[in-house]
Amino acid sequence: MDIAVLDRSAVGGNSHLHRAAPRSKLLAFALVLASIVVSTNLFVVLALLFVLLAVVAAERLPARSMLPLAAYPAVFAAVFAFASAPDALAAALIVAKAVTAALAAVTLMFTTPYPQVFAAVQRVTPGLVGDALLMTYRAIFILADKLADLTRAIRLRAGIAGSHPIRSAKATTRALGGLLLYSVDLAQREYDVLVLRGYSGRLKVAEHPSRSPAADRVLVAGALALLGVATVWRTCWTSLIDYSWMPLALALLGLGATFLFRGRNR
Amino acid sequence: MSHIHIPDGVLPVWLWLGGWIISAGLVWFASSRSRGADVRRKVPLVGIISALVLVSMSSEIVPIAYHINLTVVAGVLLGPQLAIVSAFVVQVVLALLGHGGVTVIGLNTLMTMTEMLLGWALFRGLVRLLGRTRVRTASGIATVVTLVVTTTLLVGVIAVSGVTGATARETGALDPQNLTFASPFSSGIVGVGLFSGGEPATAPAVGLRRFAAIVYTLGPIGWLIEALVTAAILGYVARVRPSLIFEGPLAPTERVLPGDEHGVH
Known part of the structure; x- marks a missing residue:
């Protein structure tokens, strides 16, 4: 998972969603x-999935990085669906739900700097949890880079090779062991730095105000409309079932129109 | 089996909401007991060990496509209170990265928490029983037993949820008319004739049996790999930095300045 791309997009992007x-x-x-x-x-x-895809396309978000992340849970959902679903329909529903929910989460993270996301979580969680969340997310970047360096170093010494699974496993394990000790030392250094900067048991993150109130209104209204459609289809299914194709057709039309306008505005 | 890879809207509302309530209660309890300067000192450790678990999940053992979790390692290093917080943090970040649903964060936290706590308790007990020289054996056994228990928990969650071959369609929605979580889907989209559906579903037990068979067939490969990796890592740490394992996460650590390793001033 290339979360460095995620962070670059969240911080440097300038779409309506940003x-x-x-x-x-x-x-x-x-x-x-x-x-x-x-x-x-x-x-x-x-239909929900295609609406989200249309938003990603319209906002020119980095789809090449987002879609693999969103599709990742499909693999696990497919295993669960294969293990438990009685037919293709139920299996497809399980996989579609996984991918749609993941795409929604990934869209949020690609358009919002992580301290801002966790600032909201911090308000409803104990101080220890909020601080640990912020530190965890920051440390992922550091440790992922360090692990990549360690793995590259081992690979260069021919320590990881597909034809030698046991040697590869040993090399990976050694890399993780080294990474663990590095992590513990890093934690100590982090604490020292935090104390020097006046840390007293609570990292405070100021919430950014909206740079586009209109975008806020459209976003929430759009999401409410999606929930409205989903709820209506859920509760009035007997009347609407024959028209189930309509939301999907509309979402596909919207996606097509987005690509068309994107191409013209290029 | 540190987390269940079941998407949002598949498990029934009562189950995932129950998972959220129980895990939130446990996280609040662990946080309220973890106060003071010593614990504050360990907050970066919680963050970094949680990040290590997340990073290890992205690291595959070549050529077997299996991602390790290091939950037992995290449990041993953090101890029970901080492990509970770490389990929650790991699941929140995973969900925000699209890996695992948001609604199942509660259940996933309980799974990871069980793995960390059970791993920690078994490791401690086995080290006491076998001695400090048998750290690898202790951690290997602790990991396998922990993973067997959590895999069984996963099958239990599926059994309790009723999400099996027959009921996979009745997922994640509540019927506002009678609040029985019933689904109109039994003749829902099937009514359109898509995928030639509409035939009566198979008996629930068949789906659960198939699910359990797959999990218990593939599981041992993962348990073995995880046990070997955990044993190697904890054995390495026990050799290089034993205080991390044997003194517990809240033990006061003596800071040694670079160049002063032998106490020479």
Whole structure:
């Protein structure tokens, strides 16, 4: 998982979504998630997926980095679906839900700097948890780089090779052992730095105000509309079931139109 | 099996909401007991060990496509209170990266927490029983037993949820008319004739049996790999920095300045 790309996009991007308030984005994310949870209609879930894809395309977000991350849970969901679903329909629904929810989460993270996301989480969690979240996310970058360096060093010495699984496993384990000791030392250094900067048991993150209130309103209204459609299809299914293709067709049209306008505006 | 790879909206509401409530209670309990300067000193350690678990999940053992978790290592290094916090933090970050659902963060936290706590307790007990020279054996056994227990927990969650071959469609939604979590999907999209569905579903037990068979067939490969990796790492740490393992996470650490390793001033 290349989370450095994620962070670059979240901090350096300038789309409407980047300009919206983190609070609005979190609310919209929760509403989209609720839409996925209440939906049991494959067409509706696919419509939600295509709407999210249209948003990614319209906002010119780095889809090449986002889509593999969003598709990753599909592998595990497919295993679960294969193990438990009775037919292709149920299996497809499980996989579609996994990918749609992941795409919603990834879109949030690609458009919002992580301290802003965790600032909201911090408000509802104990101080220890909020601080640990911030430190964890920051440390992932450092440790991922360090592990990549260690693995590269071992690979250069022919320590990792597909034809020698035992030697490869030993080399990977040694790299992880070294990484563990490095992590412990890093934790101590982090604490020293924090104390020097006046850390007293609570990292405070100021929430960024919205740079585009209009984007906030559109975002939340759009997410509410999605939840509305999902809920209506869920509760009035007997009347609407014959029209299940409509949300999907509309979402596909929207995606097509997005690509068309994107091409013209290039 | 540090987390269940089940997406949002598949498990019934009562189950994932229950998972959230129990794990939130445990996290609050662990946090409220972990106060004071000593624990504050360990906050970066919680963050960094949690990050290590997350990074190790992205590191595959070549050529077998298996991601290790290091949950037992994290449990041994952090101890029970901080492990609970770490389990929650790991699952929140995983969910935000799209790996695992947001609604199942609670259940996933309970799974990871169980792995860390059980791993920690078994490791401690076995080291006491076998002696400090048998760290690798102790950690290997602790890891295998822990993973067997958590894999069984996973199968238990699926069994309790009723999400099996027959009921996979009735997932994640509640019926506002009777609040029985019933689904209209039994004749839902199937009514359109898609995928020639609509036939009666198979008996629930068949789906659960198939799921359990797959998990228990593939599981041992993962348990073995995880046990070997955990044993190697903890054995290495026991040799190089034994205080990390034997003195516990809140033991006061003596700071040694560079160049003053032998106490020479």
